[in-house]
Amino acid sequence: MLKYIFLYLLMATISCGEPSVLDSSTLRRMPKNPKWRLKGYLNNSLKIIDVNCIYINIDKKYNSNSFLRFWKNGRVMQGFGDVKNYFRHANSFFLSNPGYYVILNGNTILTEFFGRTGYKVDYFYEFYKITGDNIILTQSRFYTDKSRKIVFKKSCSEKLTTNPDW
Secondary structure, three states, X not given: OHHHHHHHHHHHHHOOOOOEEXXXXXXXXXXXXXXXXXXXXOOOOOXXXXXXXXXXXXXXXXXXXXXXXXXXXXXXXXXXXXXXXXXXXXHHOOOEEEEEEEEEOOOEEEEEEEEEEOOEEEEEEEEEEEEOOEEEEEEEOOOOOOOOOEEEEEEOOOOOOOOOOO
């Protein structure tokens, strides 16, 4: 009995975070009461970021696949899953973290995402650097191995049709 009480208390403390709602059609978490800090900042990013493409990271060494999709209205999506389905996921928001971005100093991107951060669902921030057609992750609370270079390469093979709903 004591073991169950301990587990209950442990789960109650770990699962704290921003209240969220799970969208069952996309398996995406959305904040119940959004508190976006980067929402509303206008970007002059159309010259730097191609919003008609997605940026794909395939890391075979760490078995990590993800992509970024940007919109001209300051919204961004971080998606995960099978590489063959990236464009389908980019149009359906399946298994994604919604967010906002702002361009700093001409080639640095500050992003604010809402998604799983360890044992809880909350807002988190990441920095990226734009170099040509690539976007490189430079700072994240999950990115602790500084020798690992996480590069997202531009891919425009299919048409992106949907607009963000957050």
